[in-house]
């Protein structure tokens with residue numbers, strides 16, 4: 001197995017991608033704000049309970065504190081939420097959902113979820129994915145890769161073993177061949193549904209070498225709980241070495257060889 005279980009403690013998992021500090025900032029700011037609001041409202045409620053408690057000889061009375069003081073707390077909360085949307089949510093959404101890195105500058109990977117595995121395909125040293133065709137899908141070729149396409153000769157497919165170089169953007173094309181799954185790497189703060197019939201781009205930059213875990217975050221059947229994979233983040237040199245070794249043998253030999261498994 002791996003050391004991934006050591007990545008979790010009482011707080012958030014360690015931060016291992018460029019998305020993690022941004023996501024964690026939002027979690028911390030929102031939790032801090034909710035805690036502050038909870039304390040302030042609690043003090044206010046206790047004050048009202050004491051001030052307007054039932055006392056012998058004192059009739060109920062109405063008091064209005066004025067529109068300004070009534071609306072001030074709501075205005076502060078509204079202002080805070082507007083700031084969050086414009087200075088946190090929109091920049092984050094743009095960075096992680098709109099501004100995809102260029103494919104030629106990225107480690108390109110195709111991931112096809114399947115009950116209950118992650119099929120992970122690398123384009124090999126030529127940087128090109130070979131053609132696929134749903135008609136070619138069978139047990140030994142779950143992605144339907146066309147072996148007659150020259151670009152597919154050095155494509156490498158692993159099951160549940162994701163290898164990445166540190167410090168370079170990763171661009172994943174994510175899909176599913178059966179039901180909706182969800183691709184989740186907690187240490188990267190990356191989570192995206194894998195939807196049949198859609199190819200969803202996912203990107204992030206790993207910032208820390210080590211062993212992490214892919215887990216499926218969408219209930220997808222009886223094997224949902226065991227639908228997991230290993231993530232290894234290497235130095236760029238070690239990644240190139242691994243990729244060269246993995247994609248070296250000819251396609252025929254690889255088809256006959258056992259698939260790398262966890």
Ligand code: CUA
Nearest residue numbers: 181216218220
């Ligand atoms: Cu796949 Cu849950």
